[in-house]
Amino acid sequence: MTRRFQRSAPPWLIAATMLFAWTARTLAATGEVSFTKEVAPILAKKCVTCHGPEKAKGNYQLHNFETLMKSGASQAAAVTPGQPTKSELFRLLVTADADDRMPQKDDPLPKGQIALIEKWIQQGAKFDGPDAKAHLASLIPRVPHPQPPTRYAQAVPIAALAFSPDGKQLAASGYHEITLWEPATGKLVGRIQNLPQRIQGLVWHPSGQWLAVGGGSAG
Template identity: 40%
Template sequence: MTNRIIYISTLVVGSLSMLTTVAHAQQVSFMKDVAPVLLRRCAGCHGDKKAEGGYRLHTYDYLLTPGDSGERPVVSSQPKESLLLHRILEKDDSIRMPQKDDSLSVAEVSLIKTWISEGAVFDGIESGKRLVTQLPPREHPASPESYRVPVPAQTIVCHPEKNQVAISGYHEILIWDLDEMKLIKRLQNLPQRIQAVIWTETAEQLFVAGGTPGEYGELSLVDVDSGERTKVFGTFDDIVLCCAVNSDGNRVAVGTAAKETRMYDVKTSELLWQTRSHSNWVTGVAFSHDDRFVVTTSRDQTAKVHLAHDGTLFTIYNGHRLQLGGQSGRFTINDIRSDANTRLLYSAGEGSSIRVWDPVKAKDENGTAADMEGRFFKMGHTRFIAHNLDDQVLILKIHGDKLAVAGANGRINIFRISDGQEIASFDGHGDWVFSLDFSADGSRVISGDFSGEIRVWDIKAQQVLKTLQARPNQ
């Protein structure tokens, strides 16, 4: 951001006076109007991890608590006595907030000043909780009519019955006809980046998970016909990376880049439980075949098995950080899938193999705290399938007896689950393959990469059928 700030005192004062008068017509909301500004412009230096001058504002309570200066940052109904406002309006760049960044706009300053004048009222849920977890859902902008450059294909999901495929775009989901690969519909005004999409049981709506990296996350339901967000389950303090729905369609679980896992009731939107059991990004989430467990994977090299009804940690799967044999190493896990036929879990990431395992057997093999060191030296029940990608796996998908994997070297390999044999392999992508899915009948695989290229492959013929860039009006 530029440091070239020009202060024109008379203009600022005059504009503030005019905007304050307008703002008084409707009371300023702290959570809707003020908190987003403070979090976006100030929390980087005054948040839960960093506190310049000993001052934090990531909660309402901290916002009111003096820093090293001892002066009150916010004095109810007295903006002239509030240090926060003085720092925001300071002309000296070495003192002004935010430092090394553009100053707040006239409108943003006016909102803060008016809010203080009106009593600095807190209208959130809990004053001691982080503000970012209490913000209302964002109103997202419309997508551009056309893209100047393609965007990465973060997620691809085929319609469960029709020859249609939903592909993530920029603030939107693009619905394509799978046979002709013609654009059918644009579902807009969605989060900037869409990380996961799941069709509901009736295929009338989509679960949509995504957000803005490092800033905001969201899980919502979107009506396919109208394009409207019919429900927002919750907002998050970082992007939502993964999503899974149970077999009855009444529970949805998500994982985020903020190390958080949450479970919601689909009908009521009630938050059933949440946990931060991982020490790094939650990269994958899946329900076990019987919906008894919710299993999450992470960059911390573990898979955590939680009881689905309340989130209690059941066990930790350590098969991605073994210390003996040909599968030894400490590997980040990028994705996980559950297979109803074998009743097993399939997880992969770094390393040369897909891990196939059972959560109950994993618990038995973990033993007790006395076995903590020894557990990493046990091969256990895990079955290993060499994925033959020569690089890390980024995504897994299962359809019937087929298991597809894709990754950082641009290749897609397909295996027969029953015997682990490779039955097809596709080369052609020139970049990391982030997304793929099987067509409804299982005869084709659709894949997308970081460059935005989409390819449709015929599994039996082992050839590419179509190639395009997933962007509107191209």
């Protein structure tokens, strides 16, 4: 995972953007199903590998909402808003024919996820994202990481260190955070939080305005 920060005023006041894999949510008992929050994560995790821009089995792609709604080689309607049983996407998820069932060569989707997709189609297969041509992975909401400890009871291993280009700041990996230090005095001047558990790479942009971060979680 890569994350970058831009410094505006103090070095620790930083705007962040990040991409990472997000776990699909389960079906809510009531309410409208969100494509970006609930359906897209399922499709991105289980379907895009075989039906994406680089590989499109059956000449069908669903790496974005626009292509998801188009027919594949069979010319059957991939998604018919309001009618799951007339939607090829849903039919292939529930068919008893092992040769046709999707995802192929993998376990069937859990019943809760299938019900979620069915409900989304029943409700009109609405798109609630900013851009129908955007890759599904970019639509998935970001999940906040756990907060780091207020203080460390004992020393933790430091896997990554990086001096800013002007040498006035030292970024160090922490637990779900990066700590920023003033090398001349050893003073802690900032903490960048909402990060993966383990930070394993830090690189400053030559301008000193950006800090690239690489990390992830154990397991």
